[in-house]
Amino acid sequence: MSAKNTVGSYVGQAIERQEDAALLGGQALFSDDLPIAAGTLHAAILRSPHAHAEIVSIDTIAAKALPSVAAVLIGSDIQQYSDPFITVLKRPIDEWSLAVDRVRFVGEAVAVVIAEDRYKAEDALDLINVIYKPLPAVINPKEAAKENAPILYPEAGSNVLSERHFKYGDPDGAFAKSKHKVSIEIDYPRNSQTPLEGYVVVASYNKFDDAYEVNANFQGPYTVHPVMSRALRVPGSRFRMQTPAHSGGGFGVKQAIFPYVVLMCLAARHVGRPVKWVEDRLEHLTAATAAPNRIIQAEAAVQEDGRVTAFRFVQLDDYGAHLRPPMPGPLYRQHGLMTGAYDVPNLAITNRLVLTNKTPSGMVRGFGGPQIYFAIERLMHRIAIELGMDPLDVIRRNLVASDSFPYRAAGGALLDSGDYQKAIDLGVNDGGLDELKRRREKARAEGKYYGIGYAAIVEPGQSNIGYLSTIVPFKERQKAGHKGGSVSHATIHVDPMGVVSVTADCIPQGQGQATVLSQIVADQLGLKPEDIKVSLEHDTQKDPWSLATGNYSSRFSSATAVAAHLAAKKVREKLIAVAGQALNVTTDDIELTGGKIVDSKNPENFLKFHRVAGLTHWEPGKLPTGMAAGLSETASWAPPELDPPTEGDQINTSLTYGFLFDYCGVEIDPHTAEIRIDKYVTTHDSGKLLNPLIANGQIYGAFAWGVGCALLEEFAYGEDGSFLTGTFADYLCPTSVEIPEPQILHMETPTPFTPLGAKGIGEGNCMSTPVCIANAVCDAIGAENVNLPIYPAKLLPFIDREETAPPQDIALSQRQQTPDGGRAIVGEGNIFAPTDPETVWQTLLDPRHLAAIIPGCQNLEVVGENAYRADVNIAVGPIGGMFRAEISLSDLDPPKSVTLSGSLAGPLGSSAGSGKVRLTQEENGTRIDYTYSVEVSGKVAAIGGRMLDGASQVLINQFFKRLIVRLGGEPIEKPTLWARFLRLLGFNR
């Protein structure tokens, strides 16, 4: 940067980031790196292995007896000091920071151990004995919404907590009159951007003040601050939240840390020492949070020429097991904008919110946008097919016209500015759509599967804090008081030496806000960005904050950035006034440039910036009359366009509305159905770009996650509620080989609603990319619809190819759906015993023998006729732990056949299974045939879905081998390919 740069030119430049050196050199401190007080204790959490169960009893005596354990807390303990979290809907759906009486999802926190270190705390978890009474679980939202479904909160009477119907314009009339009705149903999966750094909480309690202090990587919104302080029964002033300058990714997800913040506060209070908790990866994937999965029936009334006159959406949004604030935000964040980029005057919406036995939903980047745009843009694609039109023509025919801004959408969004047709021209021309179409033609001519998909979306920025109140009718809103708006803060301090420092309310998660703020402030003060020290760790006891504080809804560029701009202007005006007096010139003639404050008419007449700043500190008595001493200015910014919802339920859900036009070409392998993104073009109008380097970084990042959502990422559950994706080997994140480099194109239509003109940019591709790819895939294979994530197996039915039979050696056991919908492992085997059936029979029925045969069995008790209870130590590959087994023998047909049924429950999960054993007399002994079926849930299912088949089989085979050894024989084993494979994986016992 040369010294010639004048005031006002740093904003808009692709300046390298202030933050980077410390991050690249390993000096940046993340939450887990911050120093903690000596004597701080460490927490580990015991979690539910069941998706739905009553807690019958919890025995913590053995865990508490360990010398390194300071305390073990369970639900009834924390109820003494805390209240349930307040919820957006006033319903009997109380949730505390630990489960009370009932667990409602796999991974729900049941107890917390506080010990000297984390290793010891985790060891103690194994000694807590919880008895559960399993209840039927419900996973599918449609099933959960049915009347006879298992109910998560019986007092609420239903899993459907809210149902609202909205009408804007005359949708029924438009549908009645329309020539075509086109519809589609989409089922958007559960996923999350899963930051690489998990949650970290350090909490302490001051008993003399009855006050809590927390340092955590919480990202806001601070609407959740009162939720936490009220749960802790203290006013906000006695709940101090500090957040670090560096966070290892947020993506909204670090909002859902709040139940753990409360839990660690209660733990610290209980033990009288600071307590630290660091979430591990399994905990994060299992229990942190997920974007709500959503089913949408979308319908459009369409005229002959492709013009849409009405949309109808029926949405069923799945919030998992609890409704944690600010949920159900994703269902309403887009409410004003349900018509997307289109000028559609008539709109009908039904919103239903349902609970299921899954991890509670929360904030995840995109926040409702990916779901609804998947419906809208798939629908536009369907309209084109059904009317025999080109999808891009359908899009163009319906766009909001460039001369209609600011445009009030049917649902109430006030689209601030843009020129959507022009953006599409830019994308088509500079992105090379014609060439891409030729590529498709050529590929198809060669017999390949090649498709092109489009998406045109409006990207909201900075949420209206009042939009969620649309969930209750106007009358109720009137009673409760209307809500609407959004406040942001920034403070600039100039010290006596002229050093400028900035603090603000943006709670960064890695996006580079410090750099952008330094550009904004430098421009106003005639300094260089590197002269500005920006410190973004936040402290509710020292920094200004409001409900909107935080890092979410792409608010930075139209919220905090504007507040910093306004604060810098205040400092600038003050400096000008002081300098005017000192230089004896009229203030109109003064310029701030190059570190000087100059009389523009006579550039020789100037003062150095630090001299003028110093005057406000050194000679406060000489300041112009009425001017406050010192040089610290805070500005707050609350845009007037963010009104509360109207009587007709119209709501301007966000402040700024950018525009994206994406298209892509994909090719599908004719043999494997693998999807390759051949080319991806994304055109953005995000208003003024404050720093193009950082802006593009946001696009690349959102795009990458969009590709992950399209092709790989999903939190998978068994129908019984077991969680199946607890490692990064199961929950698949895209790597550098799956994500192509998109071509990014920009145009800049500044928003007239902020002085900086910038709009949000960080979420658009999370919304546009999944549906753009899905549209291309449908185009390639001619499918009517496809649900995410699109993995090859879903496409095979559409592909014309020869089936190859699976290799036979490996088909020993397999996963199957059980009759009640659960996920089970089934298998069979046989073995030879060198003795007669009667002896085998007696051995099987004798508890002493049984104790010796069951792998890892300790203290087998007889609890009834042919019924036993045993503690079993299981170790298979990386999985190990103590389990409580219940075993019974039934259908006895001596000495021919018997049914063995049993269940296992332990800290790692639970399983239930049964098997049939048949004995056949042969020449020198007995042939034993067995079949089995096992269902597993809990941690084992979450981390090793793929290993379970092998593990169960190993255990069962072990059982029969030990039986043979017991009978004096040698188990004859034919080393199959499968056995060798298992041995490779470590299953070699």
Place this chain on the structure above:
Amino acid sequence: MRELKSDRQHKITFTLDGRQVSGDAEPHLLLSDFLREKLGVTSVHVGCEHGVCGTCTVHIDGKAVRACLTFAVQVGNRRVDTVESLSNNEGELNDLQSAFRKHHALQCGFCTPGILMSVEHYLRHNSDPTESDVRDMLSGHLCRCTGYVGMVRAIMETAAKRKSGI
């Protein structure tokens, strides 16, 4: 081979970023926890502790290794280098780090130390990689923020410069 008692602390002496250091560890203590908690090397991050994400990557005797899949007792008398060895004491970044900054190859920076260590190891043995080689190599790491674009550019540029001796 040295015999280790499972419940005992064992003294480990090794070279860390060029300095001789020592500390005590039980046999089951992971190298990542040992470095972070006992020696205060917080630049070694852990993102999964099961070997998939690569954030914990360090060099052991010059080779890139996952610290979360290594026990502390395995590094006795060996050389361990972390990302802290790449910049000098005056706070100057090396060429690869500077290229990462120039190309905006990091956002939150949590994945970055591990990725830099893998890349350094890789470039030492592959001086002229193609973009697809680089992408293949990077696929041993997860980054949730950047989409890898800036990283690929930074690595390609650094490789070219190192090759031509700039």
